[in-house]
Amino acid sequence: MTIPLLEVDRLTMRFGGLTAVDGLSFAVGHGMIHGLIGPNGAGKTTTFNLISGFYRPSSGEIRLRGEKLSGLRMHEVARRGVVRTFQHSTLFAELSVLENALIGTHIRFRPNIFAAIAGWDAEDRRGARARAEEALDFFGLLTLADVRAGDLAHGHQRALGMAVALAADPDVILLDEPFTGMNPEETGRMMTLMRKLRDSGVTILLVEHDMQAIMGLCDRITCMSFGKLLAEGDPGEIRGNPAVIEAYLGGSRDVA
Amino acid sequence: MIDLIAQTGLNALYAAAYLSLVAVGLVLIFGVMGIVNFAHGELFMLGAYVVVALYAGGQVPYLAVVAIGLAFVGVVGLLMEWTMFRPLRDNPLGGLVASIGFLMILQALVSMGFGVRMAHVPPFTQDVIAFSDRVRLPVQRLIVIGAAVVLLGALWLFLKRTRFGWALRASAQDREAAALQGISINQTARIAMFIGAALAGVAGALTAPLISVNPHMGHSVIVAAFIVIIVGGVGSLEGAVIAAVAYAFIHTIVTTFWDGVIADIVGLSLMLLVLIVKPTGLFGTADRA
Amino acid sequence: MRSGLALLAWIGVGVALIALPHGLSFSQQEILVFLTINVLLVASYRMLTLTGEWSLGHVVIMGVGAYASALYSKHFGVFVPAAMLLGAMTAALIAMGLSYPLFRMKGFYFLIGSFAAGEIIRLLWKRFREPFGGVKGITGIPPVPDVNLGIWDFVFFDPISYYYFVLAVVSFCLWLMWRIERSPVGLTFHAVHWQDKLAEAAGVNARAYRTLAFVIASGFAGLAGALQAHYIGAVNPTSFDIEQMVFVLTWAIVGGTATFYGPILGCIVLTVLNEIVLRGLGFEQTRPLIYGLLLILSVLFLPKGLESLVGRVLPRRATSRTRAIIGAEEKA
Known part of the structure; x- marks a missing residue:
C-alpha cells in the first residue's frame, strides 16, 4: 500500500x-x-x-x-x-486583485532584495505575474485584476482567497468553511470551481x-x-x- | 547596615505611594477607554505646578492647594476626554498619538508660564519622625504615604460599592457588553478620566515640595508608571499597586547601592523582560481565537 | 512621451535643489542641511512602519549610527565616509539584535518595548563615560575631509558644501528605498502589514520580513545620524531623546504614511513652518506647542495626513505600483 x-x-x-x-x-x-x-x-x-x-x-x-x-x-x-484559506473573506483588502495573487506566488518566486534594487529580477517578476494571472484566470477573476480586493463582491472575494492559495502551486488546499454565508447560487458556483480545482490535480481538504x-x-x-x-x-x-x-x-x- | 536597610525601605515606601497613584490612574484610563495616556506624567507635573502657583506665594493653605490640584487636574482630564479621546474612541493608536501631542502642549505652556528651570516650592513642614539617629521619616513623606493609602482605599470602595464603580468595572471588562446593559460609555469614560487625571494631579501636588519641579519632570514618572503597569499586568489595578511597591523597592535599593541611572536601566530591562516572556497584542489583527 | 516629461521634471527638481542654498542666509543653509538629513530619517521611519509596527526607538537607532561613526573615526582614525557606512551598519546590526525580543510584541506593546529598548541604550550612553562620554557626549568628531572636484571646492565646514554631500547621499538612499518598496519585497511588506496570517499562509515568513524592514530602516536612520554627527562635530544623549522621536512621529503622522512622499512632505512642511514662519515671527520657542497642537489636530481632522490632500489634487495612478512590481513599467 x-x-x-x-x-x-x-x-x-x-x-x-x-x-x-x-x-x-x-x-x-x-x-x-x-x-x-x-x-x-x-x-x-x-x-x-x-x-x-x-x-x-x-x-x-x-x-x-x-x-x-x-x-x-x-x-x-x-x-x-499545504496552503490554507481563511474563513469569511480574509484578503489583503487594500491591495489590488492582481497584487493579492502575486503574494500567492511568493513561494515559487521568492523575492530577493538585492536583485530587486538592481533590477535583475525582471524574469522572476514576469514569471510571478504569469502565474498570478493564471490563478486568477482559473477562477474567472482576470478581468478584475486591477480592482481593489476590498471592493470585490462577496463571492468574488471567496474565489480570490482560493486563487491566492492556488497561485502558490500547492499539493493540498485547506478550505475553512468555504460556504458560510453563501446563497445557493454562489454555493453551486463554488462547488464547480472546487471540482475543477481537484481535476487539475490539487487535493482539497x-x-x-x-x-x-x-x-x-x-x-x-x-x-x-x-x-x-x-x-x-x-x-x-x-x-x-x-x-x-x-x-x-x-x-x-x-x-x- | 540595618539602619541603611530601614531607611531605604522608608524611601521606597514613599516612592511606591506616589507611583501607585499615578499608575492606578493610568490603568483605570486604559481599562475603561482603551487608551494609553502618554500625557499622564504631565498631569502629575501639572499637579506640582498648581502648588508652585498657589502655595509658593504663601497665600493658600497647603491642604487646600492639594485639593485644588486634584480638582484642577481632574478637570484637565475631562478636557482631554472631551476634545481628543471621545472622538478617537475606536482608534487606540490615534488616542495615544493625540496624548503625546497633549503632553507637548502642557510642557510648552508650563515652560512659557513658569520658565524651564526648576521651580522652588517651600516645604510644608520641616518635622521629621526619627526612629533612630540614621532612620528618619520626614512628615511630608508620611503625608504622601498616608494620602495614597486613603485615596486608593477610597477608590477601591468606590469601585466595589457604588453603582458608578460597578459601571466602570463592567466597561473595563467589556465595553460593548456594558453598553448593551445600558451603561453610558461617555459617562464611564468621563469618570475614569477625571479620577485617573485627579490621582496623577494629587500625586504631583503632594510630592511637589519633595522633588525637583520642572516642566520635564513628567518624563521619569511616566517611564516608571509604564514599567509598573506592564509588570503588574495591563488592566489590573491591584497588580499596578503591587508592582509599584515592588518597583519602588528595587529602584530605591539599586539607587542607594549603585546609582540612579543603573536603577533606571534595571527597571526598563525588567519591563522588557516581562514583555518578552508574555507579549500580548492589543492592536494585533489576527489573534488566536 | 510621458517618461520624457518625467525626466524633464526630475532635472528641474535637481537644478532647483542645487540652486536652493544660494538664495538662503547662512542659518537657513544650516537648517537646510538638517532638513535634508531629517528627510532621510523620516523616510526610513516610514519603511519601518510599512510592516505595521510603530517604533518609539527610531531616533535612538539614529543615535547608534551617530555614536558609532563618531567613535570609529575619532578613536580608530577610520576615514570619515567609511566610518559613516560602518555607523549605519552598526545601527542595522543593533536593530537586528533588538528585533528578536521586540517582534515578539505587537501594537502598543511593541511601541512600549521599542521605547524601553531605546531608553536603555540612551541611558548606557549617559552612564558610561568610557567610551560614550557620559552626559556631555562625544565632542571633536572629525569632519568629512575636504575635496576639490575642480568644479566645486568642497569645504565641508561650509553648509553649502555639506548640503551637496548630504543631498547626494540622501537622494541615493531615497532611490534605494523607493526601489525596495516598488518591488516584490515591498509588496510583501504591505502584505505582512494588512494580513500577516494570510501572508504566512502563502508561505511568507512574516517575522523575517518585519525584521528585514526594521533592519533596513535602522541602517538608513543610522546613516542619517552619522551625517548629522560629522556636521555638528558632537553627539550627546539628549539629541536622541523622546522629544526628538515625537518630532519624527509628528512629521510622519502629519504627512501621512500611506505614500512614499507623505512623511517627507510632513517633514518639509513642518520644518519650513517652524524655521521660516515661526522664527520669522519670533515664535520659535513655541515649537513643541505648535507640534503638539498639529499632532492632535491632524489625528482628529486629517487622519490620512497631508498626502491625502495631494491625492485629491493629483489624479491617482492606481495600478502604477502593480506595474512596477511585475516589471511591466517602461524603462525611463
Whole structure:
C-alpha cells in the first residue's frame, strides 16, 4: 500500500484542561475532495489550525507524503505544499486583485532584495505575474485584476482567497468553511470551481459544519465529535451512519 | 547596615505611594477607554505646578492647594476626554498619538508660564519622625504615604460599592457588553478620566515640595508608571499597586547601592523582560481565537 | 512621451535643489542641511512602519549610527565616509539584535518595548563615560575631509558644501528605498502589514520580513545620524531623546504614511513652518506647542495626513505600483 498524501496520526491538542482534539487519525488520498465535518465544538477548526501550522499539537503527528509536517510554522507548512484559506473573506483588502495573487506566488518566486534594487529580477517578476494571472484566470477573476480586493463582491472575494492559495502551486488546499454565508447560487458556483480545482490535480481538504451542503461534493468524509474520530467513509456511508446522525441531532439540540 | 536597610525601605515606601497613584490612574484610563495616556506624567507635573502657583506665594493653605490640584487636574482630564479621546474612541493608536501631542502642549505652556528651570516650592513642614539617629521619616513623606493609602482605599470602595464603580468595572471588562446593559460609555469614560487625571494631579501636588519641579519632570514618572503597569499586568489595578511597591523597592535599593541611572536601566530591562516572556497584542489583527 | 516629461521634471527638481542654498542666509543653509538629513530619517521611519509596527526607538537607532561613526573615526582614525557606512551598519546590526525580543510584541506593546529598548541604550550612553562620554557626549568628531572636484571646492565646514554631500547621499538612499518598496519585497511588506496570517499562509515568513524592514530602516536612520554627527562635530544623549522621536512621529503622522512622499512632505512642511514662519515671527520657542497642537489636530481632522490632500489634487495612478512590481513599467 502506498503512503497517503496527507496523514493525521493520533493528533491531540489540549488548551489548558480542555482537550479539543483527542487522538484523531485519518488520511487524505491524492486527488480527493476530502470533507472534515462534525457538529459545533467537535474540534474541526482546531484540527484545521493544527494541519496548517497555526497551532502546534500537544502530541501526535501530521505527515505529508510520509514527511513530518507538525511542529512547523505556518509559512513552512505552506512551503511544503499545504496552503490554507481563511474563513469569511480574509484578503489583503487594500491591495489590488492582481497584487493579492502575486503574494500567492511568493513561494515559487521568492523575492530577493538585492536583485530587486538592481533590477535583475525582471524574469522572476514576469514569471510571478504569469502565474498570478493564471490563478486568477482559473477562477474567472482576470478581468478584475486591477480592482481593489476590498471592493470585490462577496463571492468574488471567496474565489480570490482560493486563487491566492492556488497561485502558490500547492499539493493540498485547506478550505475553512468555504460556504458560510453563501446563497445557493454562489454555493453551486463554488462547488464547480472546487471540482475543477481537484481535476487539475490539487487535493482539497475542507472543513464544514453543514453536512448536507457537502454530501454531493466530497469524495470522502471524516466525521468528528468531541475531538475524536466518529466515522469515515464515502458520503453514502456517512449519511447512513447512526453515530453520525445521533451526533448531529445531539449537537443541533444544543444549538437550537 | 540595618539602619541603611530601614531607611531605604522608608524611601521606597514613599516612592511606591506616589507611583501607585499615578499608575492606578493610568490603568483605570486604559481599562475603561482603551487608551494609553502618554500625557499622564504631565498631569502629575501639572499637579506640582498648581502648588508652585498657589502655595509658593504663601497665600493658600497647603491642604487646600492639594485639593485644588486634584480638582484642577481632574478637570484637565475631562478636557482631554472631551476634545481628543471621545472622538478617537475606536482608534487606540490615534488616542495615544493625540496624548503625546497633549503632553507637548502642557510642557510648552508650563515652560512659557513658569520658565524651564526648576521651580522652588517651600516645604510644608520641616518635622521629621526619627526612629533612630540614621532612620528618619520626614512628615511630608508620611503625608504622601498616608494620602495614597486613603485615596486608593477610597477608590477601591468606590469601585466595589457604588453603582458608578460597578459601571466602570463592567466597561473595563467589556465595553460593548456594558453598553448593551445600558451603561453610558461617555459617562464611564468621563469618570475614569477625571479620577485617573485627579490621582496623577494629587500625586504631583503632594510630592511637589519633595522633588525637583520642572516642566520635564513628567518624563521619569511616566517611564516608571509604564514599567509598573506592564509588570503588574495591563488592566489590573491591584497588580499596578503591587508592582509599584515592588518597583519602588528595587529602584530605591539599586539607587542607594549603585546609582540612579543603573536603577533606571534595571527597571526598563525588567519591563522588557516581562514583555518578552508574555507579549500580548492589543492592536494585533489576527489573534488566536 | 510621458517618461520624457518625467525626466524633464526630475532635472528641474535637481537644478532647483542645487540652486536652493544660494538664495538662503547662512542659518537657513544650516537648517537646510538638517532638513535634508531629517528627510532621510523620516523616510526610513516610514519603511519601518510599512510592516505595521510603530517604533518609539527610531531616533535612538539614529543615535547608534551617530555614536558609532563618531567613535570609529575619532578613536580608530577610520576615514570619515567609511566610518559613516560602518555607523549605519552598526545601527542595522543593533536593530537586528533588538528585533528578536521586540517582534515578539505587537501594537502598543511593541511601541512600549521599542521605547524601553531605546531608553536603555540612551541611558548606557549617559552612564558610561568610557567610551560614550557620559552626559556631555562625544565632542571633536572629525569632519568629512575636504575635496576639490575642480568644479566645486568642497569645504565641508561650509553648509553649502555639506548640503551637496548630504543631498547626494540622501537622494541615493531615497532611490534605494523607493526601489525596495516598488518591488516584490515591498509588496510583501504591505502584505505582512494588512494580513500577516494570510501572508504566512502563502508561505511568507512574516517575522523575517518585519525584521528585514526594521533592519533596513535602522541602517538608513543610522546613516542619517552619522551625517548629522560629522556636521555638528558632537553627539550627546539628549539629541536622541523622546522629544526628538515625537518630532519624527509628528512629521510622519502629519504627512501621512500611506505614500512614499507623505512623511517627507510632513517633514518639509513642518520644518519650513517652524524655521521660516515661526522664527520669522519670533515664535520659535513655541515649537513643541505648535507640534503638539498639529499632532492632535491632524489625528482628529486629517487622519490620512497631508498626502491625502495631494491625492485629491493629483489624479491617482492606481495600478502604477502593480506595474512596477511585475516589471511591466517602461524603462525611463
